Amino acid sequence: MDLVKTLIQEQTDKICKTYKIEPNEVQELLSQKIKGNGELVDIINSSENLKQVYRTKIFKQFIKKAKKEMYYSLRTYQKESEDLVDSHISSRERSEHIDKLFDQIDGHIKMAEVILDIGGGLFPASFPFEKYPNLKQFIWVDKDKKAYESLKKENYSKLVLHNYNIGENLWEEYLPEGLSEFDFVFMLKLIPVVNRQEKELLEVISKVPFKQALITGSKEAMVKKIDIEKRENAVIRGFIDTFGFNIVKKIDLPNEFGYIIE
Numbered sequence: 359m360d361l362v363k364t365l366i367q368e369q370t371d372k373i374c375k376t377y378k379i380e381p382n383e384v385q386e387l388l389s390q391k392i393k394g395n396g397e398l399v400d401i402i403n404s405s406e407n408l409k410q411v412y413r414t415k416i417f418k419q420f421i422k423k424a425k426k427e428m429y430y431s432l433r434t435y436q437k438e439s440e441d442l443v444d445s446h447i448s449s450r451e452r453s454e455h456i457d458k459l460f461d462q463i464d465g466h467i468k469m470a471e472v473i474l475d476i477g478g479g480l481f482p483a484s485f486p487f488e489k490y491p492n493l494k495q496f497i498w499v500d501k502d503k504k505a506y507e508s509l510k511k512e513n514y515s516k517l518v519l520h521n522y523n524i525g526e527n528l529w530e531e532y533l534p535e536g537l538s539e540f541d542f543v544f545m546l547k548l549i550p551v552v553n554r555q556e557k558e559l560l561e562v563i564s565k566v567p568f569k570q571a572l573i574t575g576s577k578e579a580m581v582k583k584i585d586i587e588k589r590e591n592a593v594i595r596g597f598i599d600t601f602g603f604n605i606v607k608k609i610d611l612p613n614e615f616g617y618i619i620e
């Protein structure tokens with residue numbers, strides 16, 4: 359095997375051990391980048407083995423930049439995809455286990471007429487509307503413009519979309535007339551994000567009027583293959599304790615965990 363091929367293979371194996379990325383994506387990116395890097399190609403061609411290549415400044419800079427690019431592309435929630443569920447990292451990661459999620463929460467949402475989804479992303483695209491005939495409105499609030507546009511195009515009949523920041527409007531403004539609380543609220547993978555980015559909004563979220571809500575967190579980091587359940591659980595339990603909610607049920611999926619609260 360020539361040195362370029364071996365280099366790509368070795369670096370792909372290494373990157374895939376750490377990052378949540380498919381080997382073919384890494385291979386493609388590295389081979390494109392190597393082709394565009396004349397200095398590195400010269401070094402590889404004039405080296406006897408990869409050890410020599412790995413020691414050079416040019417290679418070190420090259421691999422650092424490539425990893426940075428991969429890191430940032432993995433950090434974005436959305437990517438182009440024909441399938442809506444697949445285009446948002448949160449719904450994509452959950453899609454394999456979506457039936458397990460609904461098996462665990464079914465009894466808590468089957469009588470719900472009004473559901474609120476805070477920071478919903480593209481979750482409505484995987485919500486099985488046909489399974490819940492009692493549902494009248496599924497109300498979505500998220501600041502993400504792209505997710506809003508994508509969901510709007512789908513025209514789900516019960517879905518009501520509000521493209522706002524949390525706290526921009528009173529929760530009561532999202533409630534259908536005559537109602538004082540939501541039957542069920544989804545806060546999927548939201549509390550740890552808000553805790554990291556806009557802590558002051560946790561109190562705003564705690565004031566949503568609801569009968570029951572589901573709060574979840576991730577078990578694995580977004581970009582790297584690192585277990586973050588403990589860290590996310592501490593944030594979520596902190597939220598539940600600080601604002602005095604009661605845990606009704608624990609939800610467990612292979613890559614997500616959560617609590618139904620009252």
Ligand SMILES: C[S@@+](CC[C@H](N)C(=O)[O-])C[C@H]1O[C@@H](n2cnc3c(N)ncnc32)[C@H](O)[C@@H]1O
Nearest residue numbers: 448449477478479481500501502523524546547
């Ligand atoms: C990790 S994603 C989870 C998406 C979805 N709940 C799911 O689990 O599939 C977090 C979502 O919260 C939204 N979000 C974060 N901070 C927000 C804020 N201050 N106001 C409105 N939406 C927010 C983001 O736009 C993003 O769609």
